[in-house]
Amino acid sequence: MDLILIATAIIFLWNLFFLYKGAVGRIERKNQFTGEYEDLGPVSEKEELAFFEGTHKRLAFFQALIGAFIWSLIAYGIMHLVKYVF
Secondary structure (H helix, E strand, C coil): CHHHHHHHHHHHHHHHHHHHHHHHHHHHCECCCCCCECCCCCCCHHHHHHHHHCCHHHHHHHHHHHHHHHHHHHHHHHHHHHHHHC
């Protein structure tokens, strides 16, 4: 059980980092790893307003937090089911 929680925590932190970088890049329309400007996906009006106000990184963090939590729950559920099957 402890190994599953540790693995889930690692998956959560991994997802949080990359989802945050992706959300910031999408809102700024800039690739975070190369620095080149490119269209990385649709940006809502709320995100554009946050970008102009300078609060887009906080918004991206909350988006990444929700996404990482959901993906971690999925991973935890799969690991938990596999534990009982095998």
